[in-house]
Amino acid sequence: xxxxxxxxxxxxxxxxxxxxxxxxxxxxxxxxxxxxxxxxxxxxxxxxxxxxxxxxxxxxxxxxxxxxxxxxxxxxxxxxxxxxxxxxxxxxxxxxxxxxxxxxxxxxxxxxxx
Amino acid sequence: xxxxxxxxxxxxxxxxxxxxxxxxxxxxxxxxxxxxxxxxxxxxxxxxxxxxxxxxxxxxxxxxxxxxxxxxxxxxxxxxxxxxxxxxxxxxxxxxxxxxxxxxxxxxxxxx
Numbered sequence: 001x002x003x004x005x006x007x008x009x010x011x012x013x014x015x016x017x018x019x020x021x022x023x024x025x026x027x028x029x030x031x032x033x034x035x036x037x038x039x040x041x042x043x044x045x046x047x048x049x050x051x052x053x054x055x056x057x058x059x060x061x062x063x064x065x066x067x068x069x070x071x072x073x074x075x076x077x078x079x080x081x082x083x084x085x086x087x088x089x090x091x092x093x094x095x096x097x098x099x100x101x102x103x104x105x106x107x108x109x110x111x112x113x114x
Numbered sequence: 115x116x117x118x119x120x121x122x123x124x125x126x127x128x129x130x131x132x133x134x135x136x137x138x139x140x141x142x143x144x145x146x147x148x149x150x151x152x153x154x155x156x157x158x159x160x161x162x163x164x165x166x167x168x169x170x171x172x173x174x175x176x177x178x179x180x181x182x183x184x185x186x187x188x189x190x191x192x193x194x195x196x197x198x199x200x201x202x203x204x205x206x207x208x209x210x211x212x213x214x215x216x217x218x219x220x221x222x223x224x225x226x
Contacts, residue, residue, distance in 0.1 A: 006157075033213065042118070042203055042216030043158070056212025090157055092214075100145050100165070103205075103214060105158035 002027070004093050004106035012112045013081050021076040021109045025093030031055075032074040033103070034066055035090040043090055049074055050097030078111075086113045116141045116208045120217035127194060128225050135189040135220045137204035142182050145207045148214065149178050149189050152201045161202075162189070194224045 005024045013019050025032050031050040035043035045058040049068035063079045072093075078085055088108045095101040117140045127133050137147070146165050150158040162171045162178040164187070170179040177190040187204060201221045205214040 004157075035214075035216075040218070042205075042218045043214075045213035045215075048212045058213065088155070092158075097212065102160055102163045103148060104160055105150070107157040110155065 004091055004104050006089075006091050006106035006109050008109060009107065010110045010112075012114060015081055015083060015113055017081050018077065018079050019081060019111060021078075021089050021091075021111070022073065023076070023091030023093075023106060024073045025091075026104055029093040029095055029104075030072055031094045031097035032068055032072065033092045033094075034074070034076045035092065036060075037088045037090060037108075038086075046076065048097060055097050081113045083113050086111060116144075116206060116211070116215045118204060118206060118215050118217040120202075120204060120220050122220060123218065124221040124223070126223040126225060129194060129196060131194050132190065132192050133194055133222070135191070135202050135204075135222070137187040137189070137217055139185045139187075139206050139215075141208055142185055143209040144182065145209060147178075147180055147187050147204060147206045149176075149187075150203045150205065152203060152219070154201075158203065191222075196224045196226050198222060199224045 033048040034046040037043040047066040048056040052068045066076045068074045090108045091106045092103045094103045149161040164180040175192040201219040203219045205216040
């Protein structure tokens with residue numbers, strides 16, 4: 001069975017540009033969450049979606065947005081990129097969104113803003 | 115607000131030794147605690163999940179314990195191998211939240 005897949009794996013963007021990151025959860029999983037990990041830190045929560053509805057939002061500016069599609073895949077969009085947005089973006093999938101089930105992470109997308 | 119702490123930040127031990135990684139959290143109202151492994155520049159690999167009602171979980175050479183009342187968890191690695199070298203992260207899912215809260219990790223180096 002395929003695990004959580006994220007695309008692209010690496011990305012270089014210029015300040016002010018827009019970026020879209022994609023995530024496909026494990027088959028049967030209905031919850032997708034996004035996390036940002038800067039070097040040397042633990043991942044920080046950005047969004048959670050369950051059954052195509054936003055269930056939680058972390059302390060990130062409105063430049064960050066996300067959505068979940070009918071097939072449960074998800075996109076994370078970041079507008080007006082800043083140098084500080086450079087990070088590893090991680091997607092996690094789980095069966096339910098309640099925290100009672102195990103979270104599985106993808107390999108991440110490394111975003112570099114120059 | 116839930117806070118997760120992992121000490122030490124880095125640890126080096128000779129191959130073959132048993133070792134313990136520590137994780138503490140401030141709010142005991144949790145659904146579960148999860149231990150992850152992260153290789154440099156890579157994603158997270160789930161190692162063990164402990165539900166709030168459980169005291170420990172085992173997988174191969176790994177054993178994780180949970181003391182919810184004191185806000186502590188340990189990850190025990192037996193007979194360490196160079197391939198165990200990685201950063202180990204613990205994370206908790208708190209009741210009333212919709213997210214995992216992570217510690218900053220322990221970078222483990224096993225010396226051949």
